[in-house]
Amino acid sequence: MVVPHVVAGTRLADLLPLLETDHRVQVLFTVHGATHGTEEFVRGLGGHVLPWHQAVGHRFDLVLAASHRGLDELHGPVLALPHGAGALKSRSKPRRGGTFPVHGLSRDRLVRDGRVLASAIVLAHHDELRVLAEACPEAVPAAVVAGDVCLDRLLASVPYRDHYRRALGVGPDERLVTVSSTWTRHSTFGAHIGLYGALLDRGERVAAVLHPNVWSVHGSRQVRAWLPREVLVVPPDEGWRAAVVAADAVVGDFGSTTQYAAAAGRPVSVVPIPDGLLRPGGLADLVYRVAPVVDPDRPRVEDAVVVPGLADAISSCVGGAGAATRRAVYRLLGLAEPARAVPVSPVGVPRVVG
Structure with a gap:
């Protein structure tokens, strides 16, 4: 498993139960790049970690990846999957005269030196296969429409909502609002950091779910210092799904967490964002078409x-x-394949950053 950042690592961790108990298979990890917190995350999984310079010198029976970074340097068949909700991005990128949609299935991501990097490209939805056929037709033979393991674990966790609420210290008569944020300057945390205090002023219990890149850029001490001390701050590696399931309402932005919250049936509202930021028809656009936009000062x-x-x-x-x-x-x-059934496990109980 090749881990360039925590976001990819958390997605790959959901795959471990699929193969790590098979005595014919040994799972090794390697970290590509120096994103803050990634090495600590991988070592926290408890597996054997190969230094990158050793990993590129060996041939492996399979390389599992949730990012295309460094794959052209590794040797072995590659299974690649997205590290968010689907392979298609929710944002448009600005350019002179307007914006244009971006997605994770473009040729420049999937092909190096005329060769498709991955032997299997895991897609969550058939719609993504149609996009792939237009954007990079030579990659279509590698495509596998397999769904979303992260979503399945989230949905399997819904029956344990009360368990997660107790773990967060939320009483049966209290209302928990989980606030999700991606990592750009237009995100909840980047543009509307006063929202957390405004919700507390209304008497809500508040949990904060922040994109791992926020932690990587600012560090845990600074993140915790910027947020009111009453906020239940969920760590970047795990706990966000439990905090979403536990919530009475989720306030979010265009990041994947908001989309997953909506998929889990949680009531959702969204923060204001600039016009033209979203890719029309993308998952975030679907949420923003329906969910009400909150006033961050008076939510x-x-x-x-x-x-x-x-x-x-x-x-x-x-x-x-x-x-x-x-x-x-x-x-x-x-x-x-092993004869045993494939587990779809609920997520563990959440913890908070003190």
């Missing part, structure tokens, strides 16, 4: 709504991602 979370259809918009294989992904893994390994 009314009771106006939050359930956004229908997001689970099916994210995944064409809801509930079956683990099985489909394991088939692809074992096909590339050249091994028969």
Whole structure:
């Protein structure tokens, strides 16, 4: 498993139960790049970590990746999957005279020196396959529409909502608002940091879920110092799904966490963002079409709504991602799949950063 940053690492960690108990397989990790916190995250998983200079000198039976960084330097068949909600991005990029949509299935991401990097490109939805056929047709034979393991684990966690609320110290008569933020200057944390205090002033319990890049750029001490001490700050590696399930309402932006919250059936409202920021028809656009926009100074979370259809918009294989992904893994390994069923485990109880 090649981990260039914590976001990719958390997605790959969801794959570990699919193969690590097989005595025929040993899982090794390597860290590519020097993003703050990545090395600590990987070592916290408890696996054997190979230095990058050693990893590039060996051939592996399979390389698992949730980013395309460094894949052209590694040797072995590659299974690549997205590290957010789907392979298609939700934002448009500015250019002279307007904006243009971006996505993760472009030729410049998937091809190096005329060769498709990945032997298997895991897609969450059939719509992504159509985009891939237009953007990089030579990569279509590698495509596997397998759904979203992260989403499946989130949905499997919903029955344990009360358990997560108790772990967060939220009483049965208290309302918990989980505030999600991606990492750009237009994000909740970047543009509306006063929202956390405004919600506390209304008497809400507040949990903060921040994109790992926020932690990498600013450091945990600074992040915690900028937020009111009453906020339940969820660490970047895990806990965000439990905090989403535990919430009575989620306030978010255009990041994947907001989309996953909507897919889990949580009432959602969104923060203001500039016009033209979102890719039309993208997952964030679907949320912003339905969810009310909050006033960050006077937020009314009771106006939050359930956004229908997001689970099916994210995944064409809801509930079956683990099985489909394991088939692809074992096909590339050249091994028969284990006879045991594929687990879809709920996430663990959340903790908070003190």
